[in-house]
Amino acid sequence: MNMRRGIIVVSALIAMVGLMSSPGMSLASDQMAAKDILQQNCVQCHRLEGKPDSRFNLKAPDLIWAGSKYRRPWLIDWLTGKEAPLYAKGYRWDLSEAPLKHPVVSASEANAIADYFAAHNKDPRVTVGAYDLSKVTKFEASFGGMAFKAHACLGCHTINEDGKIIGGPQSSALQGSGQRYDQDWLFRFGLNPQDFVPHSGEFLADATEPQLRAVIGYLMTQGVDDFKYYEPWTSPEFGVASVGRGKVIYKEYCSQCHGATGKGDGPAASGLDPKPAIHANIPFEKLPMEYLYNVINHGGPAIGKSPNMPYWNLTIGQQGVADVIAYLKATFKGLPAGAAAVSAAATSTMPTKAAATATSSSGGQSDACVQPRKTVMAPDSFLVMTNPLAASADVLQAGKTLFQKSAKPAACVMCHGEKGDGKGMMGAALAPPPRNFTCNAMMKDIPDGQLFWIIKKGSPGTGMMSFSGLSDEKVWQLIHYIRSLGR
Numbered sequence: 440m441n442m443r444r445g446i447i448v449v450s451a452l453i454a455m456v457g458l459m460s461s462p463g464m465s466l467a468s469d470q471m472a473a474k475d476i477l478q479q480n481c482v483q484c485h486r487l488e489g490k491p492d493s494r495f496n497l498k499a500p501d502l503i504w505a506g507s508k509y510r511r512p513w514l515i516d517w518l519t520g521k522e523a524p525l526y527a528k529g530y531r532w533d534l535s536e537a538p539l540k541h542p543v544v545s546a547s548e549a550n551a552i553a554d555y556f557a558a559h560n561k562d563p564r565v566t567v568g569a570y571d572l573s574k575v576t577k578f579e580a581s582f583g584g585m586a587f588k589a590h591a592c593l594g595c596h597t598i599n600e601d602g603k604i605i606g607g608p609q610s611s612a613l614q615g616s617g618q619r620y621d622q623d624w625l626f627r628f629g630l631n632p633q634d635f636v637p638h639s640g641e642f643l644a645d646a647t648e649p650q651l652r653a654v655i656g657y658l659m660t661q662g663v664d665d666f667k668y669y670e671p672w673t674s675p676e677f678g679v680a681s682v683g684r685g686k687v688i689y690k691e692y693c694s695q696c697h698g699a700t701g702k703g704d705g706p707a708a709s710g711l712d713p714k715p716a717i718h719a720n721i722p723f724e725k726l727p728m729e730y731l732y733n734v735i736n737h738g739g740p741a742i743g744k745s746p747n748m749p750y751w752n753l754t755i756g757q758q759g760v761a762d763v764i765a766y767l768k769a770t771f772k773g774l775p776a777g778a779a780a781v782s783a784a785a786t787s788t789m790p791t792k793a794a795a796t797a798t799s800s801s802g803g804q805s806d807a808c809v810q811p812r813k814t815v816m817a818p819d820s821f822l823v824m825t826n827p828l829a830a831s832a833d834v835l836q837a838g839k840t841l842f843q844k845s846a847k848p849a850a851c852v853m854c855h856g857e858k859g860d861g862k863g864m865m866g867a868a869l870a871p872p873p874r875n876f877t878c879n880a881m882m883k884d885i886p887d888g889q890l891f892w893i894i895k896k897g898s899p900g901t902g903m904m905s906f907s908g909l910s911d912e913k914v915w916q917l918i919h920y921i922r923s924l925g926r
């Protein structure tokens with residue numbers, strides 16, 4: 440017992456002595472050692488100083504700004520051989536299309552090199568703190584993903600989408616960006632790539648700064664499974680939201696379309712298709728904050744809806760958005776349960792045509808099985824499509840998760856209802872009402888390709904938004920799930 444304690448004390452002492460004596464000395468000697476390693480093992484391929492030059496004059500990416508470019512854990516992993524090649528077709532693809540087997544150093548050498556870079560290879564052009572990673576919202580990242588594609592970035596760089604690596608493998612792989620890059624370096628690089636890699640096949644995009652920021656936000660989520668998104672509705676503005684101020688905003692800005700009492704009958708409404716939402720029928724308290732925030736702050740297209748629903752962020756600011764949401768929640772509670780039941784009872788006994796007028800004038804759901812369908816017919820090339828997936832348990836489960844929970848901009852359940860009968864909580868606000876997938880008599884005549892087309896494109900002039908962000912595979916999973924709801 441005594442002896443063991445003695446050993447512990449002694450080893451603790453040694454550790455303390457080690458700690459006390461080492462910092463200054465070993466740091467300096469580590470740096471010397473790192474310099475030696477770099478001189479002996481790295482500079483034959485990499486430059487540590489000099490002016491940006493064409494890839495076609497280099498053997499390997501420049502490390503001139505290595506102290507600003509990488510996250511340290513990634514750098515250590517890279518140097519100790521734990522990372523996949525970045526250039527699948529070789530950095531100098533003009534000489535050889537094989538990826539390089541990179542030289543490997545020990546963990547302590549890698550740490551010494553990382554320290555050396557941090558001390559000697561900082562890039563003065565990079566402003567520390569220029570990019571605030573803690574303010575990236577889910578919406579911004581997914582918008583950045585679209586901008587990444589719209590600006591051809593996917594043409595030369597690979598990314599990870601739904602677990603698949605896609606894109607042209609010509610330049611640096613970007614699927615691990617969030618683990619690899621320092622966000623401030625990435626932002627500075629994005630402002631003008633030619634400051635780093637001139638005459639290398641690089642591309643200068645015609646993107647605004649907000650777009651660039653969204654792209655960077657998107658890239659920084661690549662390879663990070665538990666990325667912590669910013670949720671604006673948890674900000675201080677929402678903590679002090681005022682129903683009274685929201686009421687004034689509603690009158691000044693919203694009622695011109697949505698009407699003074701939220702009936703969707705403001706002066707602009709007569710000329711709009713689709714019509715402004717009937718707020719009076721929406722139980723706002725039950726809507727996900729993310730959805731509400733996005734449609735009001737970023738506008739209709741942010742949730743796959745009409746661009747005639749403006750984006751209000753610039754006009755009323757974060758406080759205004761918070762206030763008007765507080766007003767919507769305090770004021771509009773949805774249709775009373777009785778009203779929906781009465782309208783359902785009235786329409787279910789009517790012949791289809793009368794039911795059509797009844798439902799489309801009042802909006803909302805009914806118990807009628809076969810719904811009047813004015814939905815535009817998909818082009819022939821879509822109508823002939825059949826579901827390429829087998830209806831396995833996995834596929835149905837994946838479809839169910841999308842339908843009930845995860846589909847963006849909004850889960851199908853919000854409108855089509857938990858059972859798929861068209862009676863979701865938003866259904867009552869929509870005319871025409873959401874499709875009733877439980878009605879076999881109607882669904883059997885709608886081809887797979889038609890369902891596919893409407894899910895991708897939306898049904899213009901109705902509440903059915905476009906889900907253009909869903910991959911083909913996910914849409915087919917949804918279609919199997921929808922088909923499984925029929926009775």
Ligand code: HEC
Nearest residue numbers: 477480481484498499500524525526529530539542544552
């Ligand atoms: C034989 C040439 C060669 C040697 C020697 C070499 N590298 Fe590399 N290095 C490359 C190439 C080529 C790449 C591009 C990576 C790829 O193709 O996947 C690279 C990539 C890197 C990267 C990532 C660069 C980026 O941002 O894309 C770092 C960091 C790096 N090397 C550090 C080192 C260090 C430190 C040493 C010395 C211990 C070293 N390299 C030795 C050729 C070399």
Ligand code: HEC
Nearest residue numbers: 494590591592594595609610611636639640641642644654
């Ligand atoms: C025409 C091909 C092409 C397109 C399009 C393109 N890039 Fe690049 N990109 C390159 C080349 C070439 C480099 C320089 C590195 C290299 O030599 O491969 C580069 C470098 C980069 C780097 C730094 C890589 C590193 O680790 O050093 C990032 C980040 C990047 N591009 C992002 C983007 C984004 C974002 C877009 C879209 C706005 C885009 N790229 C569009 C070819 C392209």
Ligand code: HEC
Nearest residue numbers: 692693696713714715716734735739744745747748763902
């Ligand atoms: C210029 C006309 C216009 C103004 C002004 C306007 N909206 Fe809208 N709003 C629309 C239209 C049109 C839609 C329906 C979009 C669709 O269904 O594609 C809509 C939809 C909505 C929705 C979505 C409901 C749903 O179906 O998910 C909300 C919430 C909303 N508006 C809130 C507001 C608020 C809050 C304001 C004021 C700050 C406002 N709107 C001002 C036209 C307008």
Ligand code: HEC
Nearest residue numbers: 814846849851854871872873874890893898901902903917
């Ligand atoms: C905001 C409400 C809303 C959401 C969310 C919504 N839908 Fe719809 N959906 C509708 C409405 C309203 C219709 C009826 C459109 C019409 O009559 O043309 C519809 C119709 C459809 C149709 C019928 C197409 C046809 O040709 O008859 C399909 C399929 C469909 N939705 C699938 C989905 C899927 C899958 C999701 C989720 C990924 C979804 N919807 C989410 C409101 C919504």
